[in-house]
Amino acid sequence: MAEALTAALLQRGLTVDHAASLDEAEAYMAAVDHAAILLDLGLPDGDGLAWLRRRRASGETRPVLALTARGSVEARVRGLHDGADDYIVKPFDADELHARLLAVLRRQGGYLGVSLTCARLTFDVETRTVRVGETVLTLSTRETELLELLLRRAGNVVPKRVVEDQLFGAGGDQGSKNAVEVYVHRLRKRLDEAGTGARIDTVRGVGYLLRNAA
Amino acid sequence: MAEALTAALLQRGLTVDHAASLDEAEAYMAAVDHAAILLDLGLPDGDGLAWLRRRRASGETRPVLALTARGSVEARVRGLHDGADDYIVKPFDADELHARLLAVLRRQGGYLGVSLTCARLTFDVETRTVRVGETVLTLSTRETELLELLLRRAGNVVPKRVVEDQLFGAGGDQGSKNAVEVYVHRLRKRLDEAGTGARIDTVRGVGYLLRNAA
DNA sequence: GGCCGGCTTACATGTACCTGACGATTGCTG
DNA sequence: CAGCAATCGTCAGGTACATGTAAGCCGGCC
Numbered sequence: 001m002a003e004a005l006t007a008a009l010l011q012r013g014l015t016v017d018h019a020a021s022l023d024e025a026e027a028y029m030a031a032v033d034h035a036a037i038l039l040d041l042g043l044p045d046g047d048g049l050a051w052l053r054r055r056r057a058s059g060e061t062r063p064v065l066a067l068t069a070r071g072s073v074e075a076r077v078r079g080l081h082d083g084a085d086d087y088i089v090k091p092f093d094a095d096e097l098h099a100r101l102l103a104v105l106r107r108q109g110g111y112l113g114v115s116l117t118c119a120r121l122t123f124d125v126e127t128r129t130v131r132v133g134e135t136v137l138t139l140s141t142r143e144t145e146l147l148e149l150l151l152r153r154a155g156n157v158v159p160k161r162v163v164e165d166q167l168f169g170a171g172g173d174q175g176s177k178n179a180v181e182v183y184v185h186r187l188r189k190r191l192d193e194a195g196t197g198a199r200i201d202t203v204r205g206v207g208y209l210l211r212n213a214a
Numbered sequence: 215m216a217e218a219l220t221a222a223l224l225q226r227g228l229t230v231d232h233a234a235s236l237d238e239a240e241a242y243m244a245a246v247d248h249a250a251i252l253l254d255l256g257l258p259d260g261d262g263l264a265w266l267r268r269r270r271a272s273g274e275t276r277p278v279l280a281l282t283a284r285g286s287v288e289a290r291v292r293g294l295h296d297g298a299d300d301y302i303v304k305p306f307d308a309d310e311l312h313a314r315l316l317a318v319l320r321r322q323g324g325y326l327g328v329s330l331t332c333a334r335l336t337f338d339v340e341t342r343t344v345r346v347g348e349t350v351l352t353l354s355t356r357e358t359e360l361l362e363l364l365l366r367r368a369g370n371v372v373p374k375r376v377v378e379d380q381l382f383g384a385g386g387d388q389g390s391k392n393a394v395e396v397y398v399h400r401l402r403k404r405l406d407e408a409g410t411g412a413r414i415d416t417v418r419g420v421g422y423l424l425r426n427a428a
Numbered sequence: 429g430g431c432c433g434g435c436t437t438a439c440a441t442g443t444a445c446c447t448g449a450c451g452a453t454t455g456c457t458g
Numbered sequence: 459c460a461g462c463a464a465t466c467g468t469c470a471g472g473t474a475c476a477t478g479t480a481a482g483c484c485g486g487c488c
Contacts, residue, residue, distance in 0.1 A: 061331075063321060073307040080313035085321050086300065087314075093287040099294035100301075107277065107299050107321050128420055129371045136371065140476050141419045168478090179478055181434060204433065204486090354465055382467095393467060395445060418444065418475075 005038070008094040009101075021045045033134055034062055035105055039084070041068040049082045056083035063104045067092070116151040119197035119212040123151050132194050142167060143187050150200065150210035159207040184208055219252070222308040228315075235259045248276055249319055252311075253298070255282040263296045270297035277318045281306070330365040333411035333426040337365050346408050356381060357401050364414065364424035373421040398422055 006016045017032060019025035022045055029037070041048040052064060063085040068075065071089035079087040085104050088097060116123040122131045128144055130137045139147065149166055150158055163180050188200050199213040220230045231246060233239035236259055243251070255262040266278060277299040282289065285303035293301045299318045302311060330337045336345045342358060344351045353361065363380050364372055377394050402414050413427040 073310050077307075077309045077313040080310075080317045083320075085317055093291075095291045096287050096294075099291040103294045103299055104321065106297075107318070127371050127373060129417065134369075136415070136417065136423060138415075138417050142477070177479075178434080182436085182478075185435065185437095202434070356466075391468085392445080396447085396467080398445095399447060416445070 002040070005094070005097070009098065012098050014101075022048070022051050029060075029062075036063045036065065036085075036101060038101075039064050039066050041066055041070070041079070049079060049084075052084065053082045063107075065097075065101060065104065116148070116154070118151055118154045118210055119214070121147075121151070121191070121196045121198045123148060132196050137190070137194050137196075139187075139190060142183055143190065146183050146187055147210075150208065154210050157203050157207050157209045161207075163207065216254070219308070219311070223312065223315075226312050236262070236265050243274075243276075250277045250279065250299075250315060250322075252315075253278050253280050255280055255284070255293070263293060263298075266298065267296045277322050279311075279315060279318065281311075330362070330368070332365055332368045332424055333428070335361075335365070335405070335410045335412045337362060346410050351404070351408050351410075353401070353404060356397055357404065360397050360401055361424075364422065368424050371417050371421050371423045375421075377421065 002018055002020070006018050009016050017028050017034065019028050020043075022043060025037075028034075039048050039052060048066070052066070060083075064083060065086045065088060066079045066084040067088050067090060068079070069090045076087045076089075086100050088100060115125065120132050123129070124131070125148075128148075130139055130144065130147065145167055146163065149163060160180055167183070168179065184200060184202075191198055191200070197213050198210060201209045201211060203209055216232055216234070220232050223230050231242045231248065233242050234257075236257055239251075242248075253262050253266060262280070266280070274297075278297065279300045279302060280293045280298040281302050281304060282293070283304045290301045290303075299321075300314050302314060329339065334346050337343070338345070339362070342362075344353055344358065344361065359381055360377065363377060374394055378391075381397070382393065398414060398416075405412055405414070411427050412424060415423045415425060417423055
C-alpha cells in the first residue's frame, strides 16, 4: 500500500520519502525538511498517535496527515487532538488524499498556487518566487518573467519572437536589440551557480528550450 | 441544523456568527475578522464553491471548512481544490467537526495558544509577546504585527502589498509610503540587537522573507 | 575570408530599497 | 495640566541593484 501511495503521489508531481517504521521516519525527518508527513497509524513498532503527541510536544511543526483503518468518530477526534492536521480513513481515494494534502500545504503557506517545476527548480505562480529545493532563489523581475515563460513550455522550444513579445512590448522595435540574449545569459548564469539541475539550450535560428540537465 | 451546530460549538467554548445566505455571510465577514468559516454548500442562493473560488481569488485567507451532503470523491476533490481547508460530509458528528475545526485553527497559527517560532524567536499569539529564548523582547505594536505576519509565513515570501494591507488599512493610500520599509528596518535592528538568530531577507520587487540566519 | 546568429562583457540610466532624522500624536506621570 | 517618553508616519539623501543598449568576440557555414 505504501508503494502504491508513493507511486500515486510521484505521478502527481510530489517528491516522496518512504519510511517503514517510526524509527526510520525520525531518521528521515532529521535529515530532510519535508513539507508534510503522512502517518500510517498501523505501523508495527508502536502507537503512532503517542509518537505524534511526543513530536508535537518537542516542537515538531510540520503538517501531519494521519492514515488509518480505524474509522470511529472517537478515533478521529483523538487523532486530530493529538496534533494531526487531517485524519483519513482507509480505504481512501488517491485523488482525495492528494487534494487534502494540497489543502494542508496551501494552508501551511508556500504551495498557494500552482507551481511549475523543472529538475530541482520550482516556481510559485502566486508569490512569483523561485526555489531550488527548499532555499529561495532571488531573481530580478525580468529574469523571473523569462524563467516563467520557459517553465510553462519546459521541454519545448520557445521561439525568440515570443520571448521578445512577452518580456518587452509586442512593439516591433528595430536595431541591435539583443536584450533577450542578454537575459538568457544572465538566467543561465544564475541557474548554473545555484545548482538547479535545469539548463537552457539554444536552438539556432528558432529560440530557447528549458530542460533537465541530467 | 444550523441551530444545532451553533449550539454545539458554543457549548465547546467557541463564538459563532450564523448567516443564512451568502449575502448575509459577506456582510458578517466584512465586519468581523473571524478565525474560520463553516460553509454549507447547500445554501439556497447560489453555488457555494463558486463563491469560495471568487473569495479566494480576491484574497480571502481565512480557513474555510465545507459542509455538504454530496459525498462523492469528485465532489470532495473539487471542494478542496477550490480553496476549502477541509471537506466534511453530512451527517457528521459534532465532536469530529469540532476537532477538525481546531486542527485547522491550530495549523493556521495562533488562536489556540500555540506559539509561532523561528530560530530562537517565539511568539505567543495569546498574549502577543515575543521571546528570545527565555527573555521577553518588547516591540511596538506595529513591529509586533509585522513580526507576526512574517512569522506566520516563516520561510515563505510575504508580498509587500500583503504587508501594507495587513498593517495599514487595505485603503490604497498614495504618496510616498515607504512605511513598510521603515518598519522592516526597525524590526531588523531589533531582531539583530537581541541576537534572535532570525533574519529578514529582501526579495526585490516582491516582498520579505523571515528565516533562520544559520 | 566574410557573413550571420548567438555569446559575453561593459556601461549609463533608472528604480527599489535602506537608513537616519523630524514633526505629530499618543499615553503615561508627576 | 504640563512634561516626558515612546511610537507613528513621512521625508530626503544615499546605495545597491536592475535594465536596456552597445561593442567586441566566437563559431559555423557558404
